[in-house]
Amino acid sequence: MRLSALLLVCAVLTSAAHARVITVAGNDSAAIKAAITASKPGDGVRLPAGAYTISESIIPKSGTKLVGAGQAQTILTFKADKGCGLVMMTGSQDITIADLTLDGANSGLVPVGIGAYDSRRLTIQRVTVRNVAKSPSGAHGIHFNGNNPTREKGVTDSLIESCTVENIAPDYEWGGGIRVSWGSSRNRILNNRIRNTGRGGIFADNGSNDLIIRGNTVTGSHGERLGLEIWGGCDRCVIEDNKLDHWLSIGGCDWCATRRNTVMCKECSGFIGIEAIGSYLIFTDNAVDGGQVIGLSVSNVSDKRYHLYLNDSYLHCSQWATQLQGETTGCRDYYFQNCKFDGTTVGKGKVMYPGDDGNGFRINGNCRGFTLEDCSISGNERHGIQITTKGGGDMLSFVRCRITDNKGAAIVHGGGFTGLEWRDCTVTGNASNDLPPAVPMPAPPTAGITGPATARVGQTVQFRSTARATAGEMQKIMWDLDDGIPMAGSAVRHVFAQTGTYRLTQIVWDSNGRAGRATATIKIAP
Numbered sequence: 001m002r003l004s005a006l007l008l009v010c011a012v013l014t015s016a017a018h019a020r021v022i023t024v025a026g027n028d029s030a031a032i033k034a035a036i037t038a039s040k041p042g043d044g045v046r047l048p049a050g051a052y053t054i055s056e057s058i059i060p061k062s063g064t065k066l067v068g069a070g071q072a073q074t075i076l077t078f079k080a081d082k083g084c085g086l087v088m089m090t091g092s093q094d095i096t097i098a099d100l101t102l103d104g105a106n107s108g109l110v111p112v113g114i115g116a117y118d119s120r121r122l123t124i125q126r127v128t129v130r131n132v133a134k135s136p137s138g139a140h141g142i143h144f145n146g147n148n149p150t151r152e153k154g155v156t157d158s159l160i161e162s163c164t165v166e167n168i169a170p171d172y173e174w175g176g177g178i179r180v181s182w183g184s185s186r187n188r189i190l191n192n193r194i195r196n197t198g199r200g201g202i203f204a205d206n207g208s209n210d211l212i213i214r215g216n217t218v219t220g221s222h223g224e225r226l227g228l229e230i231w232g233g234c235d236r237c238v239i240e241d242n243k244l245d246h247w248l249s250i251g252g253c254d255w256c257a258t259r260r261n262t263v264m265c266k267e268c269s270g271f272i273g274i275e276a277i278g279s280y281l282i283f284t285d286n287a288v289d290g291g292q293v294i295g296l297s298v299s300n301v302s303d304k305r306y307h308l309y310l311n312d313s314y315l316h317c318s319q320w321a322t323q324l325q326g327e328t329t330g331c332r333d334y335y336f337q338n339c340k341f342d343g344t345t346v347g348k349g350k351v352m353y354p355g356d357d358g359n360g361f362r363i364n365g366n367c368r369g370f371t372l373e374d375c376s377i378s379g380n381e382r383h384g385i386q387i388t389t390k391g392g393g394d395m396l397s398f399v400r401c402r403i404t405d406n407k408g409a410a411i412v413h414g415g416g417f418t419g420l421e422w423r424d425c426t427v428t429g430n431a432s433n434d435l436p437p438a439v440p441m442p443a444p445p446t447a448g449i450t451g452p453a454t455a456r457v458g459q460t461v462q463f464r465s466t467a468r469a470t471a472g473e474m475q476k477i478m479w480d481l482d483d484g485i486p487m488a489g490s491a492v493r494h495v496f497a498q499t500g501t502y503r504l505t506q507i508v509w510d511s512n513g514r515a516g517r518a519t520a521t522i523k524i525a526p
Helices: 029-038
Strands: 009-011 021-023 044-047 050-054 065-068 074-078 087-090 093-103 112-117 120-132 140-145 159-161 164-168 176-181 188-190 193-197 200-205 212-214 217-221 226-231 238-240 248-251 256-259 270-277 281-284 287-289 292-298 304-310 313-315 320-324 331-337 340-342 359-363 367-373 376-378 385-387 393-399 402-404 420-423 426-428 454-456 460-465 474-480 491-495 500-510 515-525
Touching: 021 029, 029 044, 029 050, 087 093, 093 112, 112 120, 120 140, 140 164, 164 176, 176 193, 193 200, 217 226, 248 256, 270 281, 270 304, 287 292, 292 304, 292 313, 304 474, 304 500, 313 320, 320 340, 331 515, 340 359, 359 367, 359 376, 367 515, 460 500
Parallel strands: 021 044, 044 065, 050 074, 065 093, 074 093, 087 112, 093 120, 112 140, 120 159, 120 164, 140 176, 159 188, 164 193, 176 200, 188 212, 193 217, 200 226, 212 238, 226 248, 238 256, 248 270, 256 281, 270 292, 281 304, 287 313, 292 320, 304 331, 313 340, 320 359, 331 367, 340 376, 359 385, 367 393, 376 402, 393 420, 402 426, 454 515
Antiparallel strands: 009 021, 200 217, 460 491, 474 500, 500 515
16 A cells, blocks of 8 residues: 555635535555545545556545535546455445546446445536446446345435446447436436446335436447446436437336437437336427337337326337337327328338338327327338227227328228217328228216416415216326426426426316317416
8 A cells, every 4th residue: 555545635625514625645545545544524525636556446424525626637547456346335325426527448347337225415526437348237327226135225316417328338238328226316307418338227116215317418328238228117207308219219118208208219219219118208399310110119018007198299200209009008088189190101111011001100009099189100111000909999089180191091990889989080092091990989988177377486386187987987086396306186286496487287177088188278487
């Protein structure tokens, strides 16, 4: 151990809380460890600009800050014969790591750049994690973890913000950028940039609930090409304003809201744009455009009920713009309003089922209770609507939809409808404009919203439903307040945290599978 590693040059900045800033004297693990050892809760450990060599894990103390001079100025690079995570936290709380770079040097001995277990209130800001190669223990840029399978001792109430995670085992099927797993709940993953990974960008799994994943950019996903995946009961998540190359996946999660995301990689090919597996799901203002085999996919045996799709676009896919596959549990009670399922191609890009490509809106069995209002199913190079089995899509309502200029038929189907509605639709320019005859259905319920038109940030606002069942019994009232998670019930309360004008949407379903919609707005002032 170098003598300098034992000597600390301390810059003591006294505040009312007697916090200190301890400056690391030296450029190796021993120097950093000595500064951390000298720190106490409330202190900061400062790494000046320069190059540092890491031979063992950096383990910050609870209540302290580990801060560099900037991502391009303070660079910590692994160099050792024994593997370790670069920064590790166990049983920790109230730690900040900021303004530095962690470089795994592609050694194959570093499983993770920043790892944490059984911890809370961690803040990771403006940190670069790079060059983590496949190791015997995997490869992640940042990984929060709890116990498998109990989901206890996860990492909670933490923030990963404005970080860069790059070159994470691009040739390894499990190389991931940021992962929160096994009960790592109530975390925020905001405005990060992730690129060149072996599996994809952002992952959450196994009961990591109540996450906010917003404003991230993911490029260069390899292998499965999962830009963003929440899986295995990650309920009540908000996923907004992310830019992804491939595959935004909601896998077996309920009460999630997915807003204003873009999935696009026109120069490459991925499997799915948006995957929706779960119940009480909201998708609004999302755009899938190019580079995907399937634009929107709903499948799997999980429950898949009560979905709202509003102002979404699924464009220029190579197989189907949308496939809805009920499987054993079925797809039930979906509302599509002002969505586009356009421009699917034939014989271009990656095609899984040659000869069955180019279809727009595809229903592949056991689907019931769908309303499509003001939707476009146009310009597809095969059929507009494809229903693959007799009775596989039933109780379907098409209202003011545009089914136009498809090179195949407007619709191909197996028949067997017990309810089918065509109301004020435009059907022109297809190879065949013939529609199956309408089959009368009970009248739909009506929706309605009462509540204030204005409120202030931080104020609790209540909205009530005036929904009324017309024929069947009222089954469900679901709300999208353009903020936060989906809500249900005849009355809901919400606190808006930011100013702006918010679009309120209420969807009501009855026992016949019929649906109604109501909208309103609220302006939130400071």
